[in-house]
Amino acid sequence: MHPIQMVDTKNQYLKIKPQVDSAINEVLESAAYINGKAVQDFTQSLNNYIGSKHTIPCANGTDALQIAMMALDLQPGDEVITPSFTYIATTEVVALLKLKPVFVEVDKDTFCINPESIKKAITSKTKAIVPVHLYGHAAPMEEIMQIAAEYNLYVIEDNAQAIGCNYTFSNGTTKKTGNIGHIGCTSFYPSKNLGAFGDGGAIFTNDDVLANKIKMIANHGQSKRYYHDVVGCNSRLDSIQAAVLNIKLKELDNYIQARQSAAAFYSSAFANHPKIITPSVAKYSSHVFHQYTLTLDNVNRDELISYLAEKKIPSMIYYPVPGHKQKMFNAFDIDNYHLPITDWLTERVISLPMHTELSNEQLSYITHEFLKYLNR
Numbered sequence: 001m002h003p004i005q006m007v008d009t010k011n012q013y014l015k016i017k018p019q020v021d022s023a024i025n026e027v028l029e030s031a032a033y034i035n036g037k038a039v040q041d042f043t044q045s046l047n048n049y050i051g052s053k054h055t056i057p058c059a060n061g062t063d064a065l066q067i068a069m070m071a072l073d074l075q076p077g078d079e080v081i082t083p084s085f086t087y088i089a090t091t092e093v094v095a096l097l098k099l100k101p102v103f104v105e106v107d108k109d110t111f112c113i114n115p116e117s118i119k120k121a122i123t124s125k126t127k128a129i130v131p132v133h134l135y136g137h138a139a140p141m142e143e144i145m146q147i148a149a150e151y152n153l154y155v156i157e158d159n160a161q162a163i164g165c166n167y168t169f170s171n172g173t174t175k176k177t178g179n180i181g182h183i184g185c186t187s188f189y190p191s192k193n194l195g196a197f198g199d200g201g202a203i204f205t206n207d208d209v210l211a212n213k214i215k216m217i218a219n220h221g222q223s224k225r226y227y228h229d230v231v232g233c234n235s236r237l238d239s240i241q242a243a244v245l246n247i248k249l250k251e252l253d254n255y256i257q258a259r260q261s262a263a264a265f266y267s268s269a270f271a272n273h274p275k276i277i278t279p280s281v282a283k284y285s286s287h288v289f290h291q292y293t294l295t296l297d298n299v300n301r302d303e304l305i306s307y308l309a310e311k312k313i314p315s316m317i318y319y320p321v322p323g324h325k326q327k328m329f330n331a332f333d334i335d336n337y338h339l340p341i342t343d344w345l346t347e348r349v350i351s352l353p354m355h356t357e358l359s360n361e362q363l364s365y366i367t368h369e370f371l372k373y374l375n376r
């Protein structure tokens with residue numbers, strides 16, 4: 001059996017090596033390292049895949065979120081509602097822009113932001129909501145968009161973990177996550193479902209005015225070469241990464257299927273175990289399984305992790321400290337937050353190896369050892 005890895009990008013690469021290598025070579029030969037044809041081609045293909053009107057590539061997912069927020073012309077102190085149970089990038093950029101992150105609860109079942117919790121957190125200073133499609137499952141976007149319309153708020157989707165996820169509205173129409181809010185953001189960090197061989201990110205919007213602003217901000221606030229209208233930054237997807245991504249985008253739906261079948265293997269092995277809650281999938285969402293995350297009941301998680309490590313099975317806690325417990329947010333009165341579901345989940349979640357290259361042999365070994373520990 002091959003050694004088990006949390007993420008296996010090497011073996012994924014080997015399967016498409018000839019195409020990837022020749023795409024990279026084309027960039028090297030063309031010497032169009034910045035905004036070359038590869039970037040334009042990938043941007044177009046990604047735009048078609050997501051179904052968005054505009055796609056703006058950028059340097060990474062954190063920049064995507066930052067640029068999206070910069071495009072909304074928010075004022076210092078304006079409030080942005082985000083889940084506390086997310087990766088730090090979602091909330092960090094809010095504070096970086098001198099806005100106020102307001103942390104709310106997630107649903108126990110989907111790990112995604114809870115609409116009731118959003119409503120309770122809205123004040124006259126609230127300007128935006130940032131739902132996160134955590135682990136590859138969609139946040140309840142229909143309800144979120146209704147709340148946003150009612151209170152006149154922007155919605156920026158953090159789609160870093162869920163590219164390819166389908167959201168079904170109550171009228172039966174389907175959209176890709178990242179193409180539902182006013183702006184969508186994603187990341188091509190190597191371990192993400194659509195991963196580059198380095199950093200990368202993209203921003204989606206159907207709003208022409210926002211698209212124009214986002215393009216300008218990502219390019220030094222430039223409207224025309226050397227004419228800088230607003231303060232922006234320098235955030236580009238490089239041509240080599242775009243060339244790689246263009247090959248991998250063609251495989252994305254296959255990659256998602258491979259993740260889904262690994263998840264199905266896990267979930268059937270763990271079904272009905274009294275100490276394990278397997279991931280659930282809401283009616284409105286598909287699940288692209290960026291992570292396969294269990295909630296443990298009455299299990300010593302640290303001991304379990306050590307046991308698994310001894311058996312050469314990697315596992316991770318995403319995330320061990322929620323936003324409202326991070327020191328970087330001390331200035332935001334975090335001691336007064338009461339987010340019991342977030343705290344409950346933080347203590348109980350565990351993520352197992354999840355990628356496109358898991359074999360049935362590896363999956364049986366992982367589930368066998370996992371259950372052996374729980375049933376001792």
Ligand SMILES: *Cc1c(COP(=O)(O)O)cnc(C)c1O
Pocket residue numbers: 060061062063086087089090132158160161186187188189199200201
């Ligand atoms: C990965 C990730 C980001 C940031 O992406 P980078 O490309 O690493 O900057 C943002 N939000 C979430 C939820 C992520 O998982």
